[in-house]
Each structure stands twice: as C-alpha cells, then as structure tokens.
Amino acid sequence: KRGFIRIETRAPSPEEALRDREKLSRQSFPLPTYDRHVLNEEQQKAYDAILELMRENRFAECLVHGITGSGKTELYLQLISETIASGGDALLLVPEISLTPQMTAHFRRRFGENVAVLHSRMSDGERNLQWNKIKNGAVSVAIGARSAIFAPFRRLRLIILDEEHEPSYYSEDAAPHYHAAEIAETIGRIRNAVVLYGSATPRVETYYRAVRHEIHCVRLTKRANRAALPEMILEDLREARETGTADYFSVFGEKLKHALGETYRAGKQAMLFVHRRGYAKQMLCRSCGSIMKCARCSVPMTYHEHGNRLICHYCGRTAPAPAVCPRCGSADFERHGTGTQKAVEELRKLFPDAAVLRMDTDTTSGKDGYEKILSSFAAGEAQFLVGTQMIAKGHDFPNVTLVGIISADSLINMPDYKAEERAFQLFSQMAGRAGRGSSAGKVIIQAYQTDDYAITAACRHDYAEFYANEITVRRNLHYPPFCAMCVLRFSGEEDRATYETASAACGKMRDAGVPDVEILGPARAEQPKLNNKYRWVITLKSKCRTSLTEFLAHWTEDGKMLKKIRGRANLSIRFDGR
Template sequence: MPAYVSVAFDVPVDRQWSYRNPDGLDAPVGSRVEASLGRRTATGWVVATGDEVDFDPSLVKPYLRLVDAEPLFGPETLALASWLAGMYFCSLGEALSAMMPSAEREGRRKAGAQGGADSGSFDDVRIATAPLSPSDEQQAALAAVLSKRAGRWYLYGPTGTGKTEVFLEAAEATLAEGRGVIYLVPEIALTRQVEDAVRNRFGDLCSVIHSGLTAPKKLAEWRRVLRGEARVVVGARSAVFAPVKDLGLVVLDEEHEGSYKSGSSPRYHARQVAMRRAASEGARLVMGSATPSVESWRLMTEGGIERLSLSRRLAGGDMPSVEIVDMRVEEGALSKRLIEAVRAVKKEGGQSILFLNRRGFSYFWSCKTCGAELKCRHCSVGMTYHKERARLVCHYCGYQAAPPSSCPECGSLDTGWAGFGTERVEEEAARLFPDMTIARLDADATSRKGVLERTLDDFRDGKIDALLGTQMVAKGLNFPGVRLVGVILADTTLNLPDFRAAERAFGLVTQVAGRAGRFVKGGRVIVQTYRPTSPVLARAAAHDAAGFYGDELAVRRELGFPPYSRLLRVTVRSKDAGQAKSSAAELAGRVAHAAQGGAVDVLGPAECPIAVVAGNARWQIILRSADPAPARSALAAALAGWKAPGAVYVEIDPDPVSLL
C-alpha cells in the first residue's frame, strides 16, 4: 500500500499537493479525497501515489476522507486531462474538474449508487418520423465509415438528408465490434429527438450525460459507463470526456455549432477533444452538418477529413425557394412579402417559423441607398457603434472613427442605424395576425420546466400557427407542417464585428431554411435584409455552399485569419475600468516584447465589443500565428513573473469561436 498520494484541486495553480494515506486507507489514482487546503476543506483528485515525497515526510498531513470506494477514471482519462491542461492554460485539477462529475456536490453522495433506468432520463418529445429504407447515398457513406477501424469522416448534406440514420447505423456496427460509442449533440434541450432515437435503438446500453441532470444522477450515469454497463453515451459538450470502454466511434453532430466551445476555463472545444480521443484511442470520428465550419470545409477539400455527401431529402420534400427582401424600402419589422406569405400559409393549413437572431448588435451603421456598412481599414471587419461616445470602434485593433455624414461608397445622405428589438417584432406579429396563435421559443422558455416540450408538442400538433424563435429554431427541430420560414433580419449576424460574421450568417440562414418544406414540396424562405446585394445571402439563397466556402476561404487566406492561422485571445476584466485598461496595456506590452522576432502578431489591446458585462470592463489582446506554439510561448513568457492587480482577472481562450 503506497504511503502518499498526490492530489490535484480545482484551483488555478499549476501544482499538486501531497497527503498521507491514513491508517487502513488506500486512495487509488482516479479516486477523490477530502483534504485540508490552506484554511479550507476541499475535494481533489488523486493523480499519483508513492512511498516517498521530496521534502520532510513529517510535514505531510493525512487527507480527511476517502470519497470514492472505486476510482472514477483511469490512465487514459488522466492523460487526456494532462493534454487538456497544457492545451488550454489551466491546471490539472481544473481540467479534471471540467471532465468529471462535480466533486464537491457528488462526493457527499453514496459513492456506489446504482443508476436506475431513469438515471439519464429525459422528457419524451414525440417525433414525426417513419422508418425509411436507407438510400444509396446512406449505404455508401456507412460502408466508407465501416471500411476502417479508425479515421475521420465528415457527413455533409442539407437538412433532412438522413445524417442521423447513418450515425445510428455506424453506432450499431461499432457495438457489434465490441466497442463503445460517444454521440455528441450541441445542446441537450434541442436534441431530444436524437436522444429518443438512440434510446429506442439501444435501450439500457444508452446513457445520457448533460448539465441538466442532478448531481447524483450524473455520477450514477458516469459509473454505469465506467463499469461498461452503458456503452453508448449521448450528451452535449462535456460528454466527450465520458469514460467509454474500448471507444470505437465518436459522433459530432452539427459540428459547426459554437456551443461545442466551453465558455469557462478550461475553454476547450469538443471537436478538438474528440479528434484527440479518436486519434489516441484508435476510434472512428464522424462529424456532420449541413453547414460545416470553415475549418472543417478546408480539411475536407485538402484531404484532412474524408467527405461523405448526402444530397437527397428523404421525407418527400425538396429544398425550399429562398427570397431576399430589401428592407430599405420597408417601414416595419415585417415586410409586405413576409406578411402576405404568413397569411397565405395559414389559409393553406400550414405553419410558419419567424426567426429573429437576438445575438449580435441591435444597432449598426447602414446606408439605406446602397446597403454599405463600415469596416475597419486595418482589419476588414465590421465596426461597432458606441452611442455614448458617438464613435465607430474596431474591436480587433482599437481603430476609431466618427460616423460619416454621408455614405463613403455612394455619397448618399440617407444613412443611419438599423436593427429590430424582439419586443417590436412580437408586437407587430400580434397586431398583424390577430386570428393566429403565435408562440415564442427562446432561452426564457427553456428555463421553465416543461414549457419547451409543451410548446414543441403544440406546434407539432398544429395548435400553434406561427413560432417566433431565436437561434434554437435553427437547430435540429423537425416539423412536418412548416411551409414557410421568415428570417426577420439577417444583418444582425452579417454585421457582427467578427471575422466569422459571414460564416455565421450563411450558416444561420441555411440552417433556418432547412426547417421549411422537409415533408412537402414548395417550402419557402423569406430573408429580410438591408443588404440585399450581399454575396453571402446570395450564396445562401442559391443553396451554393461550395461557392460560399470558396469565397470565404479566399478572404481568410488574404487576411491571415483561421483556418490559415491560429488565434489566442486574452481578456482582461475588472469592475475598475481604469485598472482593466491599464492592465491590458501592460500585459499587451509584455506579450509584444516576448513575441519579438517570432512569427506572432499581437493585436490590441482593444475594448471587447461587449465592453461591459456584469459591471466588469473588458479589454482583449489577440495573438495570431500560423502555428499555435509561438503564441503560447509568448503568452507564457509574458505571464511569468507578472501578477495582475487584485481586482483584475485574466481569461485565456485558445482558438476562440467568438471575439465579442
């Protein structure tokens, strides 16, 4: 029995603490212990054991309690945690705490609790689907995936072409090989259809792991997976860490989704973790989307991932027609064309979805004559209007300019600020369609238990004529009665001050359009915009993905943005605005000094586009390099020996998906 254990705690300190095994106890690697840490008691992870320590043994205290009768992870998970810590600038303890069920809450539960049949349960949402014979394309895609025991594939095709069935068939074949499966979905509240399909196919072999589970249920499910009782794990981002035995397949559905990126430390991306696990454990990785990320599209075109294409909608519908409406000649939030279309669909007995993208900025500068927007002369990204300063600001490099009195493109004096608020759209819809039942589906609805499921059921049953939704209506919802989708304002995404703005706009319009006409021919999509000549919207309207990605990759290559570079974002925040600004400037200077002579561009410091969050002023520094190693080294050197003032916090985000 080893005398000592090395324990990692969920603290931002890159070290472990040594403790002694009390008489009669033996804490194995992978178990949790409760121990004194400074003046408090904390739960940590045992990451090593031994009979010696490299300092006076009399100073080593015993830990207070062994939490787990059996380890919660093995060598593979520990190796993954070490990689995660190095990749995402966090401690080993922070990495393990992000990967494992919550230590503090679950450690006080019975360690050996068994998971019942409902341990990973979810509220059933009925699905309007019928068994379909696999198409030739589906059979070819499945054969390609199963032709190798390991590799990377991308299942690409419009919504409704049967990607989910290929995923499920691949999972079934993997189980037949005696290997396990992880099936990742972007947001668990929106993917109950996938959960239901997996549960129906695999029964008790399925485990659902996500943040909505209570602490004891999540721990029970984790142990079921660890014991090999559950061999198919379905879940959102954190399920990528599930301790699946003999991992043979990782599915990453809707790969383009930004929710696969963690918003708190460690800021990992599930796609990168999935790639790491598949490579190190000899598993297949199959990703899929109707709108791949630009990074994945480049990998497909250059041979880094094998593309498997699906082109035919299987439920009888065809791709909808997409009409772009010029809002410069309209007065309200809903155009005449959209109003007429909603009323016509109601008369036909169909349903409509009205999509309003709440993310982004409510106000942006726009020429009402030619539709031009202002871009930074240095960064070629949209500039943000700061009303309190009456200035346009670039949040990449800090460049500022006064709003022009006339359009620099066409000289028109008819310029101003564009944007719709959600309240305005709701009020207009209620006034314009008094004989229709309209429901709203947004984050507020999902926060109240049962409201989301009830709304979706009512819409599926035809009790609701029109669904006013935010981004969640673009993500995997599948309703046979939807014949019309209206995009209230595409510009809120197009004008984001982010180099990914075009990618997001194309993806959102394409994904939302995919909700229309899946089961009937003649589906319609109406896209409202102040930029009717936008090439991004033109590509989306023509269902021309290849053209869009070709255009976007050319722009990214010219400007040196991902996927032709790697970004490392540093955010400095404080409730003291002056300290946030000065600390960001000081740190940026240190980074620039450390990066001298290296292949690293240091952009900023500049205010974050969302300059204040929860009372904290926010500034950002962006490191850009062809390879991530030089930027990481420069930042590590800059941080060495530097301590931010007590009221200042520094956040590090490798490969950010958003710079807001």
C-alpha cells in the same frame, strides 16, 4: 389515533426522475417512426467508406458532409450498431438544444437499455448514474451534449460530432474552455478511434482540411425522403423602402407580410428568425446597404451612441460616426437591430386573432423552458414562433411551411471574422425548418446587402459556392485557417483597472517583439460589459498554434506577469485555428 397516518415525503431517485422526464417528453412530442431502414446508394457508399476506416483500428477523422434531410442520423445509427456488434463503444455528441426527447426516444428504440443519455439539465445524481453505467461497461453507447466527450468509455471506437459547426461545442460560458472537436481529436488519437464530423454546413476550417485531404470526407447530396428543398425568396429591403411598398419602420417587408397572411389563412405555421444582439449595433446605409467597417481588420465596427463613435473590436481603432455614407453620400443610416419583442408586437397588430410564441434567452431561462415553448408550438397551440438562433435547429415541425429571416444583415454584420460563416449556417438551418412535412416550404430572407455571398449562396442551397468565396476572403485578410489566432480576454469590475492591466500585458508582449506574432489591441470586447464586468481583449495572430503557445509560455514565464493580472482582472484565453 396517533401513528395512524404517516406523512412521507421523499425525493424521487435519479432513476425515477429520469424515467419521469422521458415519459413526460414522450407525451408532449409526437413520436416519429425511426425504424431501421435500408440505406440508399449514397448512404451505403458513405457507410462502407467509414466502416473501412474503422476496420483499420487506427485514428482517423472524416467529414460527413450531408445536406439537411439526407439521412445522416440513420447512417450514424447503423455505424453505431456495427461498432457495438464488433465489441466497441460509441459516442454521439449533439448540440444541447438538439438533444430533444425525439432524439432520445429514437435512440432508446434502437438500442434499448444499452444507451446512456447525458445533458446539462441533469442533476448530479442522474449524471453520476449514467457515468457509472458507462464506466462499468453496462452501456456501450452514449449520446450527449458537449461535456459528454469526457465519458469514461473503455473500448471507445467511434466518436461522432453531429452538427459539428455548432458554436455550442465551444465552452464559452464556463471554464474549462475547450472545443469538443479538439478534445475528440485528441481522444481519438489516444484510443485509435474514428472521429466523424457531421454537418450540412461544416466549419470552414473543417472543410478546408477535407479539401486538402488532411481528413477523409464522405458526401450525402440527396434528401433521403425525396422531399424538395424549400423555395428561397430574397426580399430587397432597399428596393422596398425606395418604392414605398414597405412601411419605413416596419419589421416585415411586403413579400413576407403577404406570405404570413397566406400561411395563416391556410392553417399552417410560420417561424420567424430575429438575430437580436442589443449590445452590438452597426451603422448600415439604408440607401446602398454598405456597412461601416474597420479599414485594418475588415470587420464591421460597432456603433456607440455615447460620443457618436464607431469602434473596432479587434484592433481597438475608433472613428467618429460619418455624417454621410462614404460610398453613396446618403445620410440615411440604420443604427438599430430589430429585437424579438418588436417582431412579436408587429405580428399581433397584423394578426390580432393569432397566437404568437416568443423564444429567446428571456423566455427560456427556466428548467425545460425551451422544451415547453417548442412542444406548445409542435402541438399547434400557436401559428407563429418568433425566436433567435435557438429556433434554428433540432426540431421537426411538419406543419411549418414558411420561414422568415427578418434581417439577414444583422447576422452578416457581426463584428467577427466568422460572421459570414455563421450567417450562411443559420440561413441554411432555417431553410431546413421549412416544409419538413408533405407540403412544400418557402423561405423569405429580408436584407439590404442582397449581393452578399452568404445570402446568395444560401438562396441557391450551395455550400461550395459559399466556401469558395469565404476561403478567398480568409486567405486575403489572413484569418484562420491561414493563421492561428488567440484572443486574451480581460474582465474586471473596474473599467480603468481592467484596461490598464490589459494595456500593461500588451506592452510587455510588444516588448518581447517576436516578429511572427502580430499583436492587436487592447480593444473593448464586442460585449463591452457582461455580468457587471468590463471586458477588454488582446488578439494575437501567428502562422501556427505552436508559435502562439510558445509565445504565451514565454510571456508568463517569470510569473510576475500573471501575478500582476491576478486580483485586478480575470484572464481567459481562446484559441482559433491550428
């Protein structure tokens, strides 16, 4: 009979979609208990200091420098409670990848319906719903990734940037390009709000401001759960290769191989970090561990097979690849980094019965891609997880007792003045992954450059030692925070046209001849070709941001310059330093 059965399809409403996602998340992750607990002495001191700032009803910035596991989150939660109680709104920013179901559930338990969650995987409908709740004052707390900084709160009193050192706070991938910390500072100033920067390994620039008392600082130096810090073991790859204890082309040294076996037999799990950046190969001497650097900029030069040359991505200087190491005379160079795939292959050979998961941009492209991999690992479906920086943060895996860093050199050698900083941050974060449960953790760092200060300081869990070294280097080589930098990136479909555009722009700048602005380039970008576009960069350095912006304003004044660029290349500008 017609009309008896009606087939109906309808899309779930944003609210339903949100609820479903959270339900799914709760199923796939075991929920830890996050009940409010009494602050320890250190936390209480930090809490009191920040509360005092908030009571002044003025703009203030404060670094929350706390080691992993020192209970920063509990501190945030209680400060947020206090903010709500006094009639204010609070915003907590976390890196996208840390915005886990664990964390969301955590917040819901504490604040119930009074919290909006904002992340980039939401549909427009879901986002709109949350945005309206904030605007109407229906919620007074929001937790979200980078773009949540623009949440339209009316009585914003507290802004927290957790893991403030995370590069994802800068919107590299899409316009508008901004750093969430800079926006937070501006909003804080306008709203008379308190801005907190939380990290175990703060950006050198942030720490420098704290040291100079430009911003406040509170410290958490003890692990709240009293768990011991993991044991750090350094494996010298030079030694291993010389004594023949390691297979020459093996990914794993003897110590790591042994520890992997132990972990596997004990029924525990291991995480292996690989820094894969296929496009940036450096030349590393296998005998003495030295790396070929630009004499002018002191950053590692990139090796290009084509023409067998080295290129500096700051000043554009190129040089033929040396036949022998300038320091020790050896002709034994390493020119290739290890990729995640190679590490997985070798693990499978060593442990044919083990399950191995791989996590990198190739395996996480789908919606909720990385959540699936991580929840599978959390559920114990695999013994080994191999991945890039994605695996370094945001998740507690109580059964992980071993963390391996396959090639520490590849991090240190990135052609970027911040390479040491990023390396130290990643080593520390990876160390934080080991031994979160009841058993003690172990971290093995494999490296050629074993005397590098990012490695040695990370092995001692010593941020101050790292900072002391790094700030000296920055001062000597004149990098931020001792100057302001600006990178103009030109990208276009035709290599030659893009180069010519950049070159013309550069010539125009040099003609302007402003003495306190140093102009470097044009040079090929670190990634010379991305999304089928060729990339060239010009780097500007000056004593402060203002002199750079004034210089650029002058440069673009007559409009002819920009008109010339338009149609031939895309131009994006990134500032660094204040």
